[in-house]
Structure formats: structure tokens, C-alpha cells
Amino acid sequence: MDALLELEKAMLGIFLGIMIAIFISKLRRKQFKLPPGPTPVPIFGNWLQVGNDLNHGNLVDFAKRFGHLFLLRMGVRNLVVVSSPELAKQVLHTQGVEFLSSLTLVCQLVTGNGQDLVFTNYGEHWRKMRRILTVPLFTNKVVQRYRFGWEDEAARVVADVKANPESSTNGIVLRKRLQLMMYNNAYKIMFGRRFESEDDPLLLKLKASSWERIRLTQSLDYNYGDFIPVLRPFLKGYLRLCKQVKDERFQLFKDNFVDPRKMLVNTRRVDNDSLTCALDHLLEAQQQGDITEETIFHIVDGLDIAAIDTTLRSIEWAIAELINHPEVQKKLRHEIDSVLGVGVQVTEPDTHKLPYLEAVIKETLRLRMGVPLLVPHMNLHDAKLGGYDIPAKSKVVVNAWWLANNPAHWKNPEEFRPERFMEEESNVETNGNDFRFLPFGAGRRSCPGIMTALPIMGITLGRLVQNFELLPPPGQSKIDTAEKRGQFLLQILKHSTVVAKPRSI
Numbered sequence: 158m159d160a161l162l163e164l165e166k167a168m169l170g171i172f173l174g175i176m177i178a179i180f181i182s183k184l185r186r187k188q189f190k191l192p193p194g195p196t197p198v199p200i201f202g203n204w205l206q207v208g209n210d211l212n213h214g215n216l217v218d219f220a221k222r223f224g225h226l227f228l229l230r231m232g233v234r235n236l237v238v239v240s241s242p243e244l245a246k247q248v249l250h251t252q253g254v255e256f257l258s259s260l261t262l263v264c265q266l267v268t269g270n271g272q273d274l275v276f277t278n279y280g281e282h283w284r285k286m287r288r289i290l291t292v293p294l295f296t297n298k299v300v301q302r303y304r305f306g307w308e309d310e311a312a313r314v315v316a317d318v319k320a321n322p323e324s325s326t327n328g329i330v331l332r333k334r335l336q337l338m339m340y341n342n343a344y345k346i347m348f349g350r351r352f353e354s355e356d357d358p359l360l361l362k363l364k365a366s367s368w369e370r371i372r373l374t375q376s377l378d379y380n381y382g383d384f385i386p387v388l389r390p391f392l393k394g395y396l397r398l399c400k401q402v403k404d405e406r407f408q409l410f411k412d413n414f415v416d417p418r419k420m421l422v423n424t425r426r427v428d429n430d431s432l433t434c435a436l437d438h439l440l441e442a443q444q445q446g447d448i449t450e451e452t453i454f455h456i457v458d459g460l461d462i463a464a465i466d467t468t469l470r471s472i473e474w475a476i477a478e479l480i481n482h483p484e485v486q487k488k489l490r491h492e493i494d495s496v497l498g499v500g501v502q503v504t505e506p507d508t509h510k511l512p513y514l515e516a517v518i519k520e521t522l523r524l525r526m527g528v529p530l531l532v533p534h535m536n537l538h539d540a541k542l543g544g545y546d547i548p549a550k551s552k553v554v555v556n557a558w559w560l561a562n563n564p565a566h567w568k569n570p571e572e573f574r575p576e577r578f579m580e581e582e583s584n585v586e587t588n589g590n591d592f593r594f595l596p597f598g599a600g601r602r603s604c605p606g607i608m609t610a611l612p613i614m615g616i617t618l619g620r621l622v623q624n625f626e627l628l629p630p631p632g633q634s635k636i637d638t639a640e641k642r643g644q645f646l647l648q649i650l651k652h653s654t655v656v657a658k659p660r661s662i
């Protein structure tokens with residue numbers, strides 16, 4: 158009897174909850190002129206209709222039904238999706254300050270409430286971080302200082318691939334060697350350190366923890382806690398795992414980089430410019446009371462993911478496309494040979510003299526955009542966009558992949574054709590000068606790492622193509638370019654085996 162009474166009470170509670178939700182949603186609809194979108198149901202909004210997997214491809218399907226600006230109610234959260242260059246310009250540039258923040262549940266979890274640079278809200282902390290990190294990371298001086306290191310790392314890749322007999326016969330997973338290169342490129346700047354081999358035990362630990370960190374942020378598991386906050390208690394297991402991964406990563410950074418660096422600075426003055434690294438700047442900011450040690454870990458953790466994986470994946474995509482389009486590969490090799498001379502190894506300054514190389518990189522970033530929805534933006538206050546009201550704290554997503562692949566704006570966008578950037582799209586740059594092409598975002602929160610990512614891509618791809626003929630593995634006519642889509646990253650599903658036949662020069 159008691160149990161029946163309890164059940165009745167629970168049913169009544171749920172019923173009242175639904176009525177209140179309907180009432181509130183009606184009130185809200187009266188106040189706001191909201192963008193179009195599928196009709197939401199109480200509590201769940203559109204969540205049950207649209208599913209959990211909000212990748213750029215699914216959002217294209219919604220844009221086709223509801224237009225360039227639509228709203229999905231995901232539980233209590235508003236997800237506003239923008240799919241036209243004009244609206245992207247409003248969000249990222251014209252009204253950029255309104256839509257500058259980016260903190261969502263998963264980001265809060267892994268970044269200690271936004272202590273890093275990538276996922277922090279717009280405000281004093283973000284400005285401070287950008288100020289502290291600009292000198293050691295994001296200027297042309299940094300490129301000029303580190304480019305010899307990048308050239309050297311690329312030369313070592315070429316030498317190692319040549320020395321491996323498997324490369325020219327059965328093929329190798331080239332990505333593995335390129336991953337070592339990318340760690341070295343990034344860790345030289347951040348910590349003044351490099352790894353000698355792919356099997357270095359510390360590197361293996363870093364790679365494993367970074368993979369887990371990416372898997373957790375890319376996962377869909379946490380969405381329901383973000384969409385319906387009362388469900389957060391059910392996320393305990395996920396939260397525990399996030400904390401565990403974060404703690405492990407911090408310990409790795411502390412024991413292997415931060416503490417040893419502190420010792421070095423204390424025992425030997427590192428005031429010689431050629432010895433300093435980005436960590437020294439962070440430690441100095443800590444000494445001056447600008448940031449805490451915890452913030453240092455969050456920054457290092459965020460940069461590690463933002464810098465290494467994005468650039469590596471873009472190189473991996475470019476290699477796959479060059480193999481699947483041998484005529485493009487041949488044309489690129491011809492350009493390098495004729496501009497530099499056969500056998501003269503590509504350097505950073507050379508990358509500016511090789512327009513076809515630049516076009517290959519742009520075309521890769523267009524078709525296989527690594528961060529297809531940019532970093533989610535958010536408006537802290539009520540805002541207006543495209544004639545509609547955007548309620549405060551909406552997650553505003555720019556579908557940058559669709560901007561760059563919409564046939565309404567591009568000629569045969571599904572084709573990998575670098576020539577487009579030398580012909581009909583020759584004025585389009587990677588820096589966001591055209592709102593149809595935003596691989597690094599645009600405006601104040603655009604990617605500052607563009608400064609280093611582009612030369613590293615240019616040097617690496619240039620050296621590979623001038624030293625090897627890159628081919629699919631025996632028995633295959635093409636590399637499998639199936640995509641693994643997610644809410645942050647566009648990844649290649651299978652890391653390809655590549656045959657790299659040394660050229661006889």
C-alpha cells in the first residue's frame with residue numbers, strides 16, 4: 158500500500174514537473190524570438206529527436222532543414238548553430254565580444270574551470286594568458302628561432318624512414334614517426350626538451366594519457382550531464398576518470414618537466430635567450446604572483462593537446478590525400494624540384510616560395526578540417542543574431558566545415574583540388590580573411606598556433622614529397638580515408654600504412 162502511495166506521489170511529481178517545464182518554455186518563447194529548429198518536448202528538448210552525436214555532418218543535415226541559423230534545445234541547454242559566412246562573421250568578428258566565451262561542462266572538468274587558454278571564458282584570465290603566452294609561443298620571432306629545429310626534426314624523419322627497409326616494401330605507419338617529430342617540435346618550445354626514440358618510456362606515457370584525454374573530451378558520455386544537470390550525479394564514474402587522467406597528466410608534467418626545470422633555473426641562471434623555453438615564462442609569471450602552479454599545469458596540458466594532435470592529424474590527412482591523388486603529389490614534387498633544385502631540402506623560408514605546397518595545405522585544411530566546429534563559443538548575456546534572440550549562455554557553434562564545403566559557395570567542394578586556391582579562390586588565406594574558410598577560426602579567439610602549425614606542415618610535407626614517392630601499401634589502390642567524426646575533432650578512422658619509396662636523386 159505504502160509503495161503504491163509512493164509511486165502515486167512520484168507520478169504526480171513528474172506530471173507537475175512537466176507542466177512547469179511547459180509553462181516556463183511557453184513563457185520563454187513569448188519573451189524571445191528564437192531561431193527556428195525542431196519542436197522541443199519538455200525536459201528533453203530536441204535531444205531525443207537529434208540524438209547525442211552532434212558532429213559537423215549531422216549539423217549539416219539540420220542546416221538543410223532549418224536554415225543557416227537554427228536552435229536545438231538539448232535538455233536545458235540551447236545549442237545555436239551557424240552555417241553561413243555572414244553569420245559566422247557576426248559571431249566571430251562583428252559581435253565577437255558577445256560570443257567570446259567557451260566553457261561547457263566537459264571543459265570545466267578537464268581544465269579546472271577554465272584555467273587553461275583554449276576553454277576559458279573571455280575575461281581577465283583569458284587576456285592574461287594570451288599576454289603571457291604570446292612572447293614564448295606566438296610570434297614570428299618564435300618561428301625564426303625554432304625553424305632550424307623543425308627542419309632538423311623533418312630531416313631525421315626522412316633519414317629514419319630511409320633506413321627502415323619496410324618503408325619501401327610493405328610500408329610503415331608513417332604517423333608513428335611523425336608523432337615523435339611533433340612531440341619534439343612542441344616540447345622544444347614548451348620545455349626545451351626532445352625525445353630520441355618512438356619507444357622512449359616517458360613519451361609512451363605522455364602519448365597514452367593524451368589519447369585518453371582526447372577520448373574523454375570527444376566522448377558523448379558526458380552530454381546528458383551537460384544537457385540535464387539533475388542527471389549529473391549519474392556521471393560520477395566519468396568524472397572520476399576525468400580527474401584520474403588529469404591527475405596523472407599533471408604528475409607527469411610535474412615530475413618530468415616542471416620540477417627539473419625549476420631546479421635548473423635555480424642552479425644555473427637561464428637568462429640567455431637561447432636557453433629559455435615557454436615554461437620559463439610561465440614560472441616567472443608564477444613567481445610574480447600572476448598565476449598559480451595549478452594554472453601552469455592546465456596551460457601546459459591544454460597546449461599539449463591543442464598543438465600536437467591538431468597539426469599531426471592535418472599532416473596525416475595531407476599524406477593520405479597526396480597518395481590518393483598521385484597527380485597532385487607529382488605536381489608538388491615538380492614544383493619543389495624546379496623552384497629549389499633537385500635534392501635541395503625545403504626550409505621554412507622556402508615554404509613561402511612554393512605556392513602549390515601552400516595550396517595543398519589549404520585544400521587539406523578545407524576538406525579535412527581538423528576542428529570542424531571550431532571551439533564552441535558562448536554568449537554570457539542575451540544577444541541578437543540574424544534577427545533572432547539568442548538567450549544568455551547558449552552554446553554557439555560555427556559549422557566551419559560546412560562553410561568550407563557547401564556547394565553553394567565552392568565549386569565541386571567534394572573534390573580534393575588544390576588548384577582552386579591558385580585559381581578561383583586565389584585570394585582566400587588561412588587566417589580568416591574569408592569567412593567561408595576558417596580552419597583556424599577568426600577574430601580574437603582564433604588559433605594563435607597558426608604561426609607554428611603552417612610552417613611545420615610545409616616543411617614536413619615538402620621534405621617527404623621531395624625525398625619519397627608516397628604510395629598505398631601493396632594490394633591497395635588507395636588509402637582508406639574513412640572519417641571518425643566527433644564533437645571536437647575530425648580524425649582519420651584508420652592510421653594508414655604508407656609505402657615511402659626513396660627517390661633516386
Ligand code: HEM
Binds near residue numbers: 532602604606
Ligand atoms: C593544423 C593545426 C591546428 C588547427 C587546425 C587548429 C585549429 C584551432 C581552432 C579551430 C581553434 C578555435 C578557434 C575559434 O574557436 O575561433 C583553435 C584554438 C586554439 N589553438 Fe589551434 N589549431 C592548430 C594548431 C595549434 C598549435 C600548433 C597551437 C599551439 C602552439 C594551437 C593553440 C591554440 C590555442 C591556445 C587556442 C585557443 C585560443 C583562444 O581561445 O584564445 N593550435 N585552434
